[in-house]
Amino acid sequence: MIDWLGGxxxxxxDMSRKAKRMYTAGVVGAVAAALGVGVxxxxxxxxxxxxxxxxxxxxxxxxEPDSHSDIVRLRRAVRLSDGVMAxxxxxxxxxxxxxGKLKGWYASNADTWSLxxxxxxxxxxxxxxxxxxxxxxxxxxxxxxRVAGMEAAIASARQAERELLAGAVREVESAxxxxxxxxxxxxxxxxxxxxGYAYAPNVxxxxxxxxxMAHWKxxxxxxxxxxxxxRAAARRAFSQTLTNTLSAAQRQALATAAANIAEHLPAVxxxxxxxxxxxxADDDAGVxxxxxxxxx
Numbered sequence: 001m002i003d004w005l006g007g008x009x010x011x012x013x014d015m016s017r018k019a020k021r022m023y024t025a026g027v028v029g030a031v032a033a034a035l036g037v038g039v040x041x042x043x044x045x046x047x048x049x050x051x052x053x054x055x056x057x058x059x060x061x062x063x064e065p066d067s068h069s070d071i072v073r074l075r076r077a078v079r080l081s082d083g084v085m086a087x088x089x090x091x092x093x094x095x096x097x098x099x100g101k102l103k104g105w106y107a108s109n110a111d112t113w114s115l116x117x118x119x120x121x122x123x124x125x126x127x128x129x130x131x132x133x134x135x136x137x138x139x140x141x142x143x144x145x146r147v148a149g150m151e152a153a154i155a156s157a158r159q160a161e162r163e164l165l166a167g168a169v170r171e172v173e174s175a176x177x178x179x180x181x182x183x184x185x186x187x188x189x190x191x192x193x194x195x196g197y198a199y200a201p202n203v204x205x206x207x208x209x210x211x212x213m214a215h216w217k218x219x220x221x222x223x224x225x226x227x228x229x230x231r232a233a234a235r236r237a238f239s240q241t242l243t244n245t246l247s248a249a250q251r252q253a254l255a256t257a258a259a260n261i262a263e264h265l266p267a268v269x270x271x272x273x274x275x276x277x278x279x280x281a282d283d284d285a286g287v288x289x290x291x292x293x294x295x296x
Contacts, residue, residue: 065279071106072276074113078102078169079188079198085268087199087257088183090176092267097175099275105171109164116161123153183253199257200250207245214241 075081080102085095106113127150130143169188173181183199190198191205193212200207221234243251 067106067110068276068279070110070114071103074102074106074165074168075099077165078172079184080172082265082268082272083261084184084187086261086264088176088180088187089260089264090180090268091264092271094175094177094180095264095268096271096275098172099272101171101175102168103275105168109167113161113164116157116164119157120154120161123150123157126150127154186253196257197246197254200246200253203246203250210245211242214238214245 080098082095085098090098127147130147130150134140134144134147173184176184183201186201187198190203191208193205194203194208197203197208197211215238218234218238221237222231225231225234246254
């Protein structure tokens with residue numbers, strides 16, 4: 001399965017120090033010929049780089065490593081990555097306000113959120129242990145009878161966490177426009193595995209499965225192709241699948257997301273570094289940016 005979101009939200013993944021420090025140009029790919037969007041290249045200024053004739057920028061106040069990691073986790077939970085903010089049309093000012101709102105919510109709710117996550121972990125661990133005992137320890141009717149209650153406990157714990165996080169979403173929404181709120185809501189509502197297709201409103205699990213299969217077929221056909229004509233035919237077939245699978249409105253939404261990323265991503269990344277500076281202890285964390293699906 002192709003994960004066009006680059007590992008989830010927000011985009012904090014383990015990368016080597018060398019790779020992280022090589023701050024290369026970010027590429028917002030073409031969203032297939034069917035979407036009518038060309039390849040757009042965005043050059044990103046290295047962190048901390050100063051414009052010629054200016055002194056170095058002031059050092060932002062860093063967070064404690066645990067707090068920074070928790071806010072990274074919080075951004076992932078509510079799907080407020082840098083790439084998502086750029087895609088929904090946030091400029092640097094809007095991104096700084098949105099992340100600031102989330103940071104403020106965390107400051108007031110960190111302990112409660114920690115307890116909610118602990119409840120989910122505890123309930124999940126208890127169910128896993130029970131199922132393991134039932135698989136390996138022979139028949140136990142009393143334990144088997146408790147499984148449904150354990151499953152309900154997990155669902156209840158997850159619902160309690162979702163209700164808590166709804167407050168974080170409302171805080172962020174207070175910094176967004178109506179159109180940005182709608183686009184962000186669509187991203188949060190998309191099925192698992194949507195990747196960059198999360199930017200297509202009302203995308204379904206069936207559409208995602210078809211498009212992931214199309215990407216897989218395209219990769220195999222490109223690898224097996226001996227001529228440029230064969231590779232071009234594979235790309236045309238993929239483009240046709242994209243057109244047949246997504247509605248015109250969904251394709252337009254992907255094109256808009258690609259254009260927004262091209263325009264806003266550098267400013268959003270800068271805002272993210274300003275509001276949530278990475279602590280020294282988190283030096284191995286890297287940044288990956290979601291992109292709408294691109295035709296190779």
